[in-house]
Amino acid sequence: MDERNGNDRRDFYFDAQLGLWRSTGLITWGLALFGIFSLVMGLLDFFRDDLLLAGVLFTCSAVSFAGLVVAQVVGYHTGAKWYFIVPILGLFFMLVLHGGVEQTGLYWCLAFTPGLLYLLGYFWGAVLWVLMIGVLSLIFFTDVSPFPGGHYSAVMEGRFLLAFIGLGLYSLGQDYALTRAGQYPGQP
Template identity: 25%
Template sequence: MPSNRSGIAIREIDQTRNFQTINMIGLAGVAFLLFFGVNAILQENYLLAAVLFGGSVFGLFSILLMRSTRNYGYGSYGISITVATIFAYLIASGGVENTGPLWCYSLFLIIMLLQGFKKGVMAFFVLLVVAIVLMFYPNLSFVSAEYSQTFKIRFIASFIALGIMASIYEYLRWKSQNDYVVISHELELASRTDALTGLANRRAMQASLEIEQSLFFRHGHPFSIIMMDLDHFKQINDKYGHGKGDELLILIARLLLKEVRQQDLVCRWGGEEFLVLLPQTNQEQSLIVAEKLRKAIEVIDLDVIGITDPVTASFGVECISATQNISELIAASDRNLYEAKRHGRNQVFDPAGRICAKGTVE
């Protein structure tokens, strides 16, 4: 079965980007807050200084917590809460000479950048409501700033315009990233799938064999492989044409998938050869599976594809041993397949030199 390694790799890249973004924005924001906090002290605006210093401490704490836990949510939410608090304070207090709202545009963009499209849009509406309430709701005791009606209307209108444009941009970026994930997954799937039959290809099988070999050496879990080849396939192609030959391969592939377990892997090894990986299966068990497949192919209904000649297959079975690597395992199963062919085809051959023909063991 194709892996999802491409999706995992993309998520890892995205997570790394998130860490880097939060680190850079967070540290830059802390530096800004400290600078303007010192400036507020020099201007004897101690309340503003306290808010800015408090924001810098909370932001720095969020970054350090994110780094120690490797959970970027601590950083993104911590900085976003800090930014939203400063956003509300600057509108309510006016900042320095009522210039506080001028910073609200960049503060919103920081939240949008950290939270992404969906959460960023939600944050936009929350900040918009906060701005409207603080500017237009009368007699709020904690609001000390006074703005003209024209300024308030223009600020809200420009903030809405910025929110719409930022949301559109973030949506397109989010959609492009999702499209990239889908395309990458499709390419990964195509690179590990046989185009004709839809089975795993050699690359996918090789990767799965390496995993099973690792489990065998680490935990002692045996696994076996079955090398299968359709008998006289060239004659089928010559008599019925390559199109019918392809239809036969597809039909056989579907049959193999139906007959094996969910944890087994069926691969088109090349041409009319198929390779079946049987995890946690010893030699005797794999012989039983191979004989089951042989019988199923022997009685397969070929009328659906217009082939009247009988079709059979030969099988070579091999179970992993401590002295074998993957190449040697495959070579051994290939030799066993050759022996099955040499002894008359439509047979299962195992390393002990026994031939399972039509359900019997000689």
């Protein structure tokens, strides 16, 4: 146990790529919830005959469960975070292009964005976040979507961008503040 801040080192792993401590619980629960969520949503889309989105969701679910196995068997330090980051990023843009933002009404493609940014660390998470804002803006302002129903009203685009910006600022700010305040264990 790290006496300085009360954190048990077993709950964290050191990400050598970032030079930061990351939570094993976030990856474990994030991969499990994302896998289950993708599986359930994939089944719903399958029975609604939206086979493309169902296939994407089933793939995300399979990759998430594979990442969970890698993290549990081989270890978190092996890059298990990429089994979480890549499917979430792919699904995020698939939902934006497919029209999932407006159809759900709950912005559920934002649900796993904080975990994605957290696993990249506050610097690389901020870089990805800015790139995502740029790509989202380009998609929204040019109405580029190969799918019917993938075009949004200006009000929906504005609300979604504001929600995404606010969520990213909160997530990255929280991680930065906790890291700087020493809330994670010391370096190995």
